[in-house]
Each structure stands twice: as C-alpha cells, then as structure tokens.
Amino acid sequence: MSVESETVSLGEFEFQCGETIADLELAYETYGDFEGDNAVLVCHALTGSAHVSSRGRFEDSGDQAYAWWDDIVGPGKAIDTKEYFVVCANVPGSCYGSSGPSSTNPETGEPYGPEFPPVTVADWTEAQRRLLDELGIPALYAVVGGSVGGMNVLEWGKRHPDHVEKLVPVAAAPRLDPQCLALNGIARRSITTDDDWNGGHYYGGSDSDENGASSDGGTHPDEGLALARQIGHVMYFSKASMERRFGRRAATREAERAFPTDPAGRFFPYRDVESYLDYNASKFVERFDANSYLYLTRAMDNYDLSSGFESDADALAAFDGEALVMSFTGDWHFTTQQSEALADALRETDTDVAHHVVDSDYGHDAFLVEPDSVGPPLSDFLEEGLDGNAVSDTKAVESEASDFAPVHNSLFSR
Secondary structure, eight states: OOEEEEEEEOOSEEOTTSOEESOOEEEEEEESOOOSSOEEEEEOOTTOOSOOSOOSTTTTOOOTTSSTTTTTEETTSSEETTTOEEEEEOOTTSSSSSSSTTSEETTTTEEOGGGSOOOOHHHHHHHHHHHHHHHTOOOEEEEEEETHHHHHHHHHHHHOGGGEEEEEEESOOSBOOHHHHHHHHHHHHHHHTSTTTGGGOOOOSTTBOTTSOBSSSSSSOHHHHHHHHHHHHHHHSOHHHHHHHTTTOBOOTTOOOSSOOOGGGGTSOOBHHHHHHHHHHHHHHTTOOHHHHHHHHHHHHHOBTTTTSSSHHHHTTTOOSEEEEEEETTOSSSOHHHHHHHHHHHHHTTOEEEEEEEOOOSOTTHHHHOHHHHHHHHHHHHHHTTOSHHHHHHHHHHHTOSSOOOOOGGGGOO
C-alpha cells in the first residue's frame, strides 16, 4: 500500500465567521494510487486525526487517533486501498498537525490560543476542497465519515454536490439534539472553569508538545479536559454496554485513583467504571489540546444541515448521486430516528438512498469498534452502489411498513 503523510500550506484562508489567517496548514495522509476517478475522502470524528489506517510505526501506539479506522481502511478491507485512493485530513481547529489554537501564529511567533478563528464544519469542507485542488483531484468517488465526520460528509453533499458521487454518513445526523448540546456545554464548562485554562492562554512553550498537550501536567487545564473527555466517553456507550462491561463491581486492588477524591471516597469502593474513565481521561490529556476540544465541540454543536435553506431536503436537492446512511440501534448520541429523518430528506430529493441499521447495543462508538457490522455494507455500496439485490430488499422492507423499518446486515450480505 502506497502511503504518504504530508502537511500542505493552503495560503490565506477566510473562515465562515469572516476572520482570516495568513496561512492555513492541513496535515493529511493518502493511501493507494490515484487513477483519476477513484478518490475517497474519509472524514474523522471529533478527536481523530489524518492517521486513518496503520502503516507500521503507529500500530502499537495505543492511541486511537492513530489508525483509528484500521479495520475499515486498507488493502482488501471495506475501503480497499488497492482499489481506491484514500485521503484523510486533520480538520482546522484540531491539534494533529493542522492549524488550530495550539499552532504558532506567524504574526506573533506565539500560539494562536483563543485568537484562532472559530471554526465550522463548512470550514472543514472548504479546507478539504482546497487540499484536493492541491492534490489535483477534481472530484470524489465517495465521501465517508462517522459522527461529526458524518456531518462533514453531509456538508460535502450540500456545498459541492457536483464533486462527489457517493455519500456515506455513519452514526451521524443533520444536527445535534438538545440533550447532546447540554452535555457538550457541561464538558466545555469543565475546561473553562479549570484554574489553569487562563482564558485559553495556557501555552508555555517548553512545557507543550507538538499536539499542544501539556507535558508537565502543571500549566494546562488537564483536569478540566479530563472531565470533558469523561463526559464525552459516557455519551459514546449505551446503558447495556456499560452494564455488560463494568456492572457495579469495584476496581481491582491494583487500580490507583488518577484524580483526587472526596473524604468519603476512602470508605466507598472505587468502581471499575470510574477507573476506566480515569485511565482513559489521563491518556487523553497527554495527546489532545483543551482549546481544540472547545473549538471542535462548538463546530459540532453549531452544525445544522438546513442552515441557509428551507429544509434538509432543500439543502441536499442539488446532489444527484447515491447515499448510504448507517446507524446503530444502541446509539443515543446520534439515533436511528435521526438517521431515518436524514434518509427521508434524501428520498424527498429523489436521491437513491438506503438506510442501513446495525442491530448493536454498544453505543455510538460501534462504528469504530464493530468493523464486521460496518465493513460489509460499506464495501458493497462502494463496489456496486444500490443497483443489486440489496436495494430491492431495502425498498421491499420500507414499502411493507408505514413506520420506519430497519434494514439489517443480512440485506447487504454477499
């Protein structure tokens, strides 16, 4: 598999908010060989990176930002890099090589911090379009992405309908519901009320690594970011998966508390679920920037497919390709009902679309951890579109019920 990892300078870039920076840099990776009509753009989720598939040195990193969809992207996999030229770029506002709050402002020589312009999903899409122009890719065969990356997919169908043939939003929705908006708001508050946040001006130079994460643990808002990540992590599980994985059992004797506890905590057990969240939060603050977390969650919260149009269908009316919408029954972050509403909007435009529902109680992260459920329908759709038996079965199921009837894996089996 041919793999390239680069950072490209896109020059002056005006964000949707109207603010401009002199030089927007995007970190990106490509996999496979470009043959003119086989380019697939993969859009990462909230804290993902351009490293969508493994290439040796990242395989044992234990960092989900590296090779985060390795079971889906690669030679012989669902997005087969022997067939497709795969591009994945770290979005503006993040901290994995693309310009963001932790990047150096060339005008001051200091990190942008909170002076970095607010970013939107539309900004991500336009930056990706500029990247593809640099790479000499006029149009895409497909755009695929999960979670907020799925919103990025929808924005491609809205803003560049003539530049993409297939849309695959996975575990996504046209907008967040109020419950998720509330939880994201609490997560941001945990960062901004950390004494070390300092209004976003916490970069100390020598105590910051290349991702903007704190290396000494003393100057960055680590505890606030850790709490924000824990809130997010709970959103990605379902009740059933948490019960199955943790129950109410106490952590092992070897487990050490990663954060201070209240005095009564010496009497009551330190539970396994607490230990898991503490451990993963501690690892997260080593690799991610708190300001980027604020910026990216704001972009996700702000996204509304229908913005500037009368409806979701109106926003996607110019897209005349095919779409595969995928959702998971145990996902309460982006529900199957939201995905079906999206599929209905596409049907209103006479777009060929199927809504594939995976029967899974894992939760939102099922799209990352259950490749056997995601891979077969995705591979089938990329290879054959909706022309085979699968689309006939889908339409048969939908016509037999007035309410939404899920389409399960068997309908896309080969």
